[in-house]
Amino acid sequence: MSANMDHLTAGPPAAEATFQELLTPLLGSAYGAALHMTRNREDAEDVVQETMLRAFRSFATYQPGTHFKAWFFRILTNCCISRHRSRRDEVTMSELEDGPQLYLYRKGRELSVLPDGPDPALSTLGRLEAEQVASALQALPDEFRVVATLYFVEDLRYQDIAAALDLPIGTVRSRLHRARRILQVKLWQVAEDNGLVRGRSHREKANP
Amino acid sequence: MSTMTQYTCEEAFRRLDDYLDRELAPEEMHLVREHLQGCEMCAHEFSFEEQVLQEVRTKLSRIEMPPDLRSRLLQLLDEERNSAGGAP
Numbered sequence: 001m002s003a004n005m006d007h008l009t010a011g012p013p014a015a016e017a018t019f020q021e022l023l024t025p026l027l028g029s030a031y032g033a034a035l036h037m038t039r040n041r042e043d044a045e046d047v048v049q050e051t052m053l054r055a056f057r058s059f060a061t062y063q064p065g066t067h068f069k070a071w072f073f074r075i076l077t078n079c080c081i082s083r084h085r086s087r088r089d090e091v092t093m094s095e096l097e098d099g100p101q102l103y104l105y106r107k108g109r110e111l112s113v114l115p116d117g118p119d120p121a122l123s124t125l126g127r128l129e130a131e132q133v134a135s136a137l138q139a140l141p142d143e144f145r146v147v148a149t150l151y152f153v154e155d156l157r158y159q160d161i162a163a164a165l166d167l168p169i170g171t172v173r174s175r176l177h178r179a180r181r182i183l184q185v186k187l188w189q190v191a192e193d194n195g196l197v198r199g200r201s202h203r204e205k206a207n208p
Numbered sequence: 209m210s211t212m213t214q215y216t217c218e219e220a221f222r223r224l225d226d227y228l229d230r231e232l233a234p235e236e237m238h239l240v241r242e243h244l245q246g247c248e249m250c251a252h253e254f255s256f257e258e259q260v261l262q263e264v265r266t267k268l269s270r271i272e273m274p275p276d277l278r279s280r281l282l283q284l285l286d287e288e289r290n291s292a293g294g295a296p
Contacts, residue, residue: 020285027281031273045277052281056288101224105256119256125263133267152265158231177225184260 019059022068023052029153030076036149037080039138047083051076067163073154074164077146099185107188111197124191132194136186144179151176215243217250228258 030051034044055062055075062071100106108121137148150161158176162169191197215223220243226232227240244251 020282023285024282027278028273029269031277032268032271035271036268041274045274048273048277049281049284052285053288056285101221102253102257104260105253122256122259122263125260128267130267130270133264134271137264137268152261152268155265158229173226173231180225180261183264187264 018064019056023055023072026069026072027052030072033073033149033153034076034080036134036137036153037077037142037146038083043083047076047079050079054079067160069154070156070160070164073150073156074166077150077164080146081142099181101181103181103184104188107197120197124196125187127196128187128191128194132190133187136183136190139186140179140182144175144182147172147175148179148183151179214246215239217243217247220244220247220250221253224254224257228254228261 030048031044034047038044055072104121108119111120150156158169158172162172220240223240
C-alpha cells in the first residue's frame with residue numbers, strides 16, 4: 001500500500017488536482033459501465049470506488065496527454081473482471097441466440113407496416129425504458145457485454161477498447177459486431193416480454 | 209482513387225458495422241457511401257441500423273448514478289489524498 005502511494009507525497013499538488021479534473025466528468029458513465037458489467041447496483045458502486053482509488057494510486061503511471069478515459073476504463077474493466085472471476089457467468093454460449101444482421105429490421109417487416117408510417121421496430125425500441133434496454137445489454141455474456149458497454153456507454157473507438165481490454169483490435173471488432181446482433185435479439189425479447197409486441201410473452205410466461 | 213470500382217450490395221453490407229463506426233479506411237468509406245447514394249434499399253437498411261445504435265446509446269446514457277455517490281467518492285478521494293500526505 002505505502003509503496004503504491006509513494007509518488008503521491010513526491011508529486012506536485014497540481015498533478016493531484018489534475019486527476020480530479022480528469023476523473024469528475026467520467027464518474028457518471030463509469031457507474032453506468034460498472035452497472036452493466038456487474039449487473040448489480042451495489043457491486044457497481046464498489047467497482048467505481050475501487051477503480052477511483054486504484055487510478056489515484058497509480059496516477060504516476062498515467063502518461064499525460066494520452067487517452068485518460070481509455071486508461072481509466074482499463075482499470076475499471078480489470079476491477080470488474082477480478083471481482084467476477086470467481087463467479088460463473090450464468091449465460092452460456094450454447095444458450096445464445098445469435099441473430100442475423102438486421103434482426104430488428106426483419107422483425108419490423110414481419111409486423112404490419114403502413115406505407116409511410118413509422119418503422120414498427122424502431123417505434124418499439126423507442127418505447128422501451130432505459131432500464132429495459134440496460135437489461136438486454138446485461139443479458140449478454142461477459143466477453144460481449146464488456147466490449148458492448150465500452151462501445152455504447154463510453155463511446156470508445158475500437159482501438160481504445162482494445163487498449164482498455166488488452167485485446168487485439170480484430171477480436172474487439174468481431175466481438176462487438178456479434179454483440180450487436182445478440183443485443184438486437186435480446187431487445188426484441190424484452191419488448192415481447194413487456195407486451196410491446198405480440199410474441200412469446202404472456203401465454204408462454206403463464207404456461208412455461 | 210481512379211482504380212476503385214463500385215461496391216455491390218453484398219460488399220457494402222459486409223462493411224455495415226465498420227462503416228457506421230467510421231472504422232473503415234477512407235477509400236472503403238468512400239466506396240460504401242457511393243453505393244448508398246445509388247442503392248435505396250441498402251441506404252434504408254444502413255439508416256435503420258444507425259438509428260438502432262443511436263437509440264440504444266441514448267437510452268443507456270440515461271442510467272443515472274445514485275445522487276449521493278459522486279459526493280461520497282470525492283470525499284473519499286480527499287481522505288485518500290490526506291492520508292497519503294498530499295495537499296489537503
